[in-house]
Amino acid sequence: MNDKSPVSLTGYFTGQVWCENAYSEPEMGSVLGKSLYYIHRPVGWLNERLFGNNLETMLIQRHKLIDALTLEAIEQNPTLQILEIASGLSSRAQRILKQADDAGLNIRYVEADLPQMVNWKQARLGKLRFSHPEHSVEPINILRESGPLSLNAILDSHFDRNKPILVITEGLVNYFELSTIENFWRSLRGALATFKHGEYIFEIWPKLPVYQEQLTYHWGVSLIEMFTRQRVPLHYTSDESVAQGLKECGFSTVNVLNPNEVSQQYGLPKMQGECLFRVTRAIV
Ligand SMILES: C[S@@+](CC[C@H](N)C(=O)[O-])C[C@H]1O[C@@H](n2cnc3c(N)ncnc32)[C@H](O)[C@@H]1O
Numbered sequence: 001m002n003d004k005s006p007v008s009l010t011g012y013f014t015g016q017v018w019c020e021n022a023y024s025e026p027e028m029g030s031v032l033g034k035s036l037y038y039i040h041r042p043v044g045w046l047n048e049r050l051f052g053n054n055l056e057t058m059l060i061q062r063h064k065l066i067d068a069l070t071l072e073a074i075e076q077n078p079t080l081q082i083l084e085i086a087s088g089l090s091s092r093a094q095r096i097l098k099q100a101d102d103a104g105l106n107i108r109y110v111e112a113d114l115p116q117m118v119n120w121k122q123a124r125l126g127k128l129r130f131s132h133p134e135h136s137v138e139p140i141n142i143l144r145e146s147g148p149l150s151l152n153a154i155l156d157s158h159f160d161r162n163k164p165i166l167v168i169t170e171g172l173v174n175y176f177e178l179s180t181i182e183n184f185w186r187s188l189r190g191a192l193a194t195f196k197h198g199e200y201i202f203e204i205w206p207k208l209p210v211y212q213e214q215l216t217y218h219w220g221v222s223l224i225e226m227f228t229r230q231r232v233p234l235h236y237t238s239d240e241s242v243a244q245g246l247k248e249c250g251f252s253t254v255n256v257l258n259p260n261e262v263s264q265q266y267g268l269p270k271m272q273g274e275c276l277f278r279v280t281r282a283i284v
Pocket residue numbers: 005007008009010011012014015085086087088089090112113114117140141142143169170171172
């Protein structure tokens with residue numbers, strides 16, 4: 001099995017979106033990310049004029065909402081340990097650790113991604129002189145069921161099973177076929193059940209009816225598929241079916257949020273058009 005993926009390219013793009021919107025220091029940007037960002041902008045602008053939504057706003061909604069739910073999870077479990085899988089070039093770890101430190105909490109935050117992305121990020125964090133005793137960036141491949149790059153290897157070596165744990169994925173789920181991601185969720189659920197408390201926060205893009213009504217949304221997905229040179233399957237067809245899918249993988253409580261509907265509560269940007277993704281919190 002290869003521990004590289006063309007999906008990592010999309011991490012440079014989202015990494016740049018975070019920089020451009022002051023969620024990350026410029027050091028987390030890249031020439032590739034910047035090129036992709038400026039190529040995508042006119043398309044986003046046109047889509048907003050025609051259909052009332054644009055990718056950048058959706059990405060900001062997703063990033064902000066996952067931050068907010070993470071902080072809520074910390075409030076509920078002040079000794080929480082966090083594993084963010086496929087963290088790419090996101091600076092969430094730094095933001096959350098800063099807020100936890102300011103609140104006098106001792107939170108462990110491990111970021112994980114494919115080895116190449118980990119090397120790149122470690123170099124960038126080095127440039128930023130960021131280091132924190134409870135933070136590290138580790139290699140993982142969610143497709144590996146055993147060995148040093150597996151989920152269990154990271155959980156065994158970096159986390160305390162007597163404490164609660166939160167796993168986050170952002171921008172990962174829809175790069176895999178449903179059967180593959182459900183297999184991962186079943187293993188994840190099994191692993192989380194060995195902790196004092198376990199939960200999982202992630203974003204997912206379901207196959208909503210709007211894809212049948214407006215062809216441009218289809219083309220949007222095809223563009224991402226062309227760029228990543230792989231299929232980007234949409235999973236489930238409604239909020240209810242997302243919740244049902246997670247329950248069938250063993251999670252007991254599943255809360256599926258439509259960012260447009262909770263924009264006021266969490267201070268998210270709101271779009272005129274339909275929000276195409278959901279943020280989900282699933283508890284073991
Ligand atoms: C769209 S990016 C999202 C990055 C980050 N979460 C963000 O929102 O900016 C997808 C990330 O998934 C990672 N990835 C792809 N396949 C993976 C796998 N099999 N295991 C772990 N990470 C993977 C890529 O390296 C990349 O960093």
